[in-house]
Amino acid sequence: MNDYSLITLEILAVIVGLGALMVDLWIPASARRALGYGTAAALGCLLAFAAGSLSPQAGLGFHNTFVVDDLARYFKTFFLFGAFVVVLMTVDFAPKIGSGLSEFYALVCFALVGMLFAASANDLVMLFVSLELITVTFYVLNSFQRGRIASLEAGIKYLILGAVASGFMVFGIALVFGSANSTNFGVIASRQAELAHSTVFLTGLLLVLVGLGFKIAAFPFQAWAPDVYQGSPAPATAFLAVGSKAAGFVLLVRLVTQAVPQIAAEWNRLLVVMAAGTIAYGSLCALPQRNLKRLMGYSSIANAGYLLLGVVAMSTSGSTAVLYYLGGYFFTVLAAFTVICAIAEHVEGDDIANLAGLGQRSPFLAAALSIAFVSLAGIPPMVGFFGKVLLLRAVFEGAAAHPSFYLLIAVAVVGVVLSLYYYFGVIRSIYWGANPSSLAPISTSLGTKVALAACIGGIVFLGVAPSSLLKIADQAVQPKSATAAAQHAAAH
Amino acid sequence: MPQFTDLLFFAFAGMALLFGFLTVANPVSRNPVTSAMFLVLTIISLAGLYLLLHAFFLAAVQVLVYAGAVMVLFLFVIMLLDIKEEERRRLKTFTVGVGSVAVAALLGILTVSALSAKPGSPAGQTRLAVGDTAELGKVLFNHWLLPFEILSVLLLVAMVGVILLSKKDLK
Structure with missing residues (x-):
């Protein structure tokens, strides 16, 4: 029994991707800009479709491998928003990409398809297949600027390390299947008590975590992030930073809270070490950075650490905090990268020092970038502040039972303080940077304005009125849907 | 009393491990073509394991597609590249050291979990005739x-x- 209405969004996203690929054959080269706006418009319609009354009905389908619940819907909306903004920022970045622009849009859509499926994966096979779709697409997107050695280096590094991580993951899935005789999250959840004593199962689960750790760039699987972030074309980096990371987190949250909650609770020491290591590594290494995209790479590692705080807490408030923080992270990082793309033509190189004079050249872009970094640094009233408070509170609630959580909170607070230094270094360079190379004004295109308005609106609105998103996030992680799914699966 | 299939399993598994090792760390030759040939043998050994699991179609496809088509492509690519350069390249002691430690740790974890597995426990519910x-x-x-x-x-x-x-x- 296959209910195809469940995968309407995914099918439509594939059609948009194929459309971008095919339409290119019939339109003149001069209309490439229109193609970008057309793809963005199509994704915008999908976004409205997903967020509106036509959102897919909740339910399990395809032999319980695919689930649509509030958690899946929450992430699907953000993935669509991410793809929408990434396509818009690519329009301004197009001259740097050169040939193959329509393929770039198509690949962004196909990566989006992988993310949409990942949000709904209820089976380790689905998890693996959707992650592979995302990863393989990014192998191509990262090395898209073939003329730049840095871009090729990013592609090769991501390819080799990604392949190793996939190898670990598929081996882990094989061990899980060997001991549990099923790859379905529901079946695994219903047999947790007996599986918790199987060393083979636990080893398999550990290897699956290695694969997910690579996706979210968590310590000690973070080594690829800085080089890949720096070398890849800026729109690809942006989608990697928000989409790929969020896909890793939705799978991690689903696996940890729905498939193996009891085992994950026993593993909290492992997760504490991972979270603390990730925050410490990301924050400390970001301090001496002079390259903006490389700084975003280390910042992305540190943020993976903050997000892991919510996973470590192993509570609904922890999961809510992860969802809320990721929502804010989408707006913030996309805003930063939209500005990076918009100034790519006018500012030579990605060095932070080259941002000097941006405050005079384009007050709008300078303000947008500053708001993004203020939010990343966790200053009220931006969304980043409230997200970090929620994450820390979730860990604090569990600290009575686990004394090691206090240490984790201390590491996180130090990380936040360090982040003030490197984020404000960027803002200082924007407004008070010395020796600006040029003072010619930078004009912003309509697409950039739309994207930035949406992102900045999100950052400020969610910071001032967090309860709107918080309510949705809270509903998405309520265990009721999970147990219903598990019972449903067990009955089959 | 070990059955004939058990003996076959150990033979194929042993061959897969041996040839897999020789693919990546051949002490005699560092020629990529030799590695590719050992990879062919690894793939054929794996096909034998699939046969023992009653996955006849998979075994046939493994030999036809991987050992046949894919490896021919591999060989073409290798021959287009400069083989001598790979042979000349020296390994770094640090890399080999760190790699060995990582492999040893992983091997330890896997050995412990393999030894703890009880044959006949859930995994033993074989579903025949899926092949x-x-x-x-x-x-x-x-x-x-x-x-x-x-x-x-x-x-x-x-x-x-x-x-x-x-x-x-x-x-």
């Missing part, structure tokens, strides 16, 4: 239909990617 083409087709296009279709998108992405990254720069 012929009719059964495989039914499973693939019923239960695993969705992952199968996602893989078709993945193959499209791979094709687009290869063409993009290898074509001449078009203006």
